[in-house]
Amino acid sequence: MTSTVAAPAVRSVRGGTDNGRKALLAATVGGVVESFDWAIYAVLAPYFASQLFPGDDPVTKLMAAYLGFAVGFVVRPFGSYVMGRLSDTRGRRFGLTLSMAIISGASVLIAALPTAAMIGVGAPVLLLLLRLVQGLSMGGENPAAAAYVTETAPGRLRFLYSAISYSGVIVGNILSFGVLAVLLATLGKDGVAGGGWRIGFLVAAALGLLALWIRRSAEESEAFAEQKSTTTRAERFALYKANARNMLAVFLLTLGITVGYYYGTTYLPQYAEKVGAASGADSAAAMLLPLVVLIGAMVFAGRTADRVGELKAIRVGLGLLALGTVPLMLALAHGTMPMWLVTTVYLLLVATPLGVTNVLFAQLFPVAVRTVAMGVPFTVGVGLFGGTFPLLAEWLGKTGHLAAVPWWAAAAATIAFLATFLVRLPQRTDS
Template identity: 30%
Template sequence: MAIEHYTYPNTFKNQFKSVLGGSVGNLVEWYDWYAYSVFSLYFASAFFPEGDQTAQLLNTAGIFAIGFLMRPFGGWLMGMYADRKGRKAALTLSVLLMSAGSLVITFVPGYKQIGIVAPIILVLARMLQGISIGGEYGTAATYLSEIAPSNRRGFYSSFQYVTTILGQLIALSILLVLQRYLLSPEQLSDWGWRIPFAVGAILALSAIYLRRNLSETHSFRSETATEKTKGSMSEMFKFSRELRVIVGLTIGSTVAFYTFTAYMQKFLVNTSGFSKNDATTITIIALVAFMFAQLISGVLSDKYGRKNMMICYGVLGMLTTVPILTNLEHANHIWLATSLIIISLFILSMCTSISAIIKAEQFPANIRSLGVSFPYATTVALFGGTAEYVALLCKQSGHANYFYWYLTACIGVSLIVSITMRDTEKFSRMNE
């Protein structure tokens, strides 16, 4: 039976504390996850000394993809844990796993010291982080959606990607400081690339403290479903239509997100011909704009509707992706490249700012975290985790533009789903 939405926490102080606690761990986790990508330009040769730069980047991108393959397992494990033991417990555990992986990468010797064992350990560390990040999205999305007032769910949801981007910005800022002020390129390649992973492990301590002091959501505490159905895969698969919606929406957003964030720095260096320093600067500026765009899009979605925002993203994304990437490929000025990326990210924010709340509204509380985490993580593993690898393969084959059309097609899938899905503002299981 539908009941009036319970607004929890009911004071600004408690709301701020809960939003901060629910999202700051997301910041730390995505900082750790993204540090691998932005510093791979420097540590690729430490683990794969043979071959040209593109071949080395392909190897590190392959490991990046392996980490993504663990995300469905993490989505299942952490989603089930969150639905059975609580959102707070799962959020704390996910940060612990991510920081453990960062510590391993910080201290693992290179190929010259221990041979093939070095990349094997790197793979294992990324697998551990993949489990962590696989459950983080769904659990954080569930927590933020359950504490949000019903008329501000889009705005609250936007904080998930605000902290995701902020984590990326911190990783890039550390790289920029190391590049320009502290270390030479040789020092960065020799040992300096280890610094950000050590910083990530230290930052995790603050996130663990904040999450240990979170208040559990009212939705979880008042859940009356039987223990057998909480976090149950069989229960989740009863919602086949909702699962298809999550997969379809995720295909377009995840390929676009990893293209214009994680892969873009390499694209600027390896395709557009910018220096590593300029590529880092461009990416930082674009991500700052992307971060603020989340909040703007979240507010707009509460006013004009989340489904309408998703449709706008799909239409604009399909129309602009190929022209923007084609022009970016030949861009020879830093501000031209920055402007093109910002345009793409502003369009993408129409989707990323609200995608989490749309997914969380599909499921009842007893399987909400699992229902979001597992299909999302599986889709990201198949499409987001391989985006960089597919782009590099197209580049190596001499047909970089094939990837541009591939991305456009993925956005098209999300557009079709956005048009045909039920409007969650009218049919939300969050109010049941």
């Protein structure tokens, strides 16, 4: 299907294969850092909550820590607009470099935070402020990276590049669970809770510096350079309005995919521990192999989407995710499947939607408004449904309704599946 004039033909514009690969590396390494920063907070929350949040009830402290996880998502849409406008007006490279510098700096400050025993409520207040700063920056990171890959990838490998670039997010998750596993093995649970958790945020900052160094050599996309500063404010508003249907589709698709992603990559160790399927240390270690498998599955899904079409691929993936979530989690809870197998199968179901949508979302919109038009509905969806998922799941568990968690994830995948029928693809010209 073709779209209105507001969504022109998608064209892969690049300065050669080497430039495309450099752009892919620059986008991918940013995904590693963004994901690690976000995931390390979630997986370390059960350990630093006792130090950074005042009070006596450990469950309440953990829920407060998860609230900090969710708060960072609240400002992502605003950050997506602010950082996205910079990316749409000053360049993809500028936006990607600025966001990475801010994310890394905030990680250093989190690692150095004084405890609640030292400054009382000041500790959680400072933590929340730093998470807000990171959320602002991360709001523009993924949309700018997706736009960059869309504009620099070889035409017939667009979704393969999409999957590879977004695999950086999975690598970040692998590293976060790896860091947690190493910390638990060397320091023990008490050592991590006693201050060893700070090492995780220092690792995040070091990864950010590496990403900045790599992005220094990346060139601006030619697609952006060709249209730079040629669109007025009124024209931008008209483009947003004309593409409202696709923006709604991005939001609804993100709803289902982000719930599945955060369930499978962030909250599943906690869920497995609560249903008695694994201990905290065992469940963290059990995440590593399934996440590696997920990367391979995403690459396969991206190549498949290049051959059969992105919408067909994503509909199959979301349909299977909607149907398979509840049976898999019931098998985990009843002990009929081990955690590593449940996690692997579940992440295989998440792989296609996760790998394909990175570039699918970006290509739906004109270059002049691409980062903002994709980023705002994407970050609103992630903030409302992905960032709040651990908090919601923890609350359901505390109120005796833990069994509802997989049903919510299945319902979210169903909504995303139906949203694929709202999508209007632009004309595609491959080179």
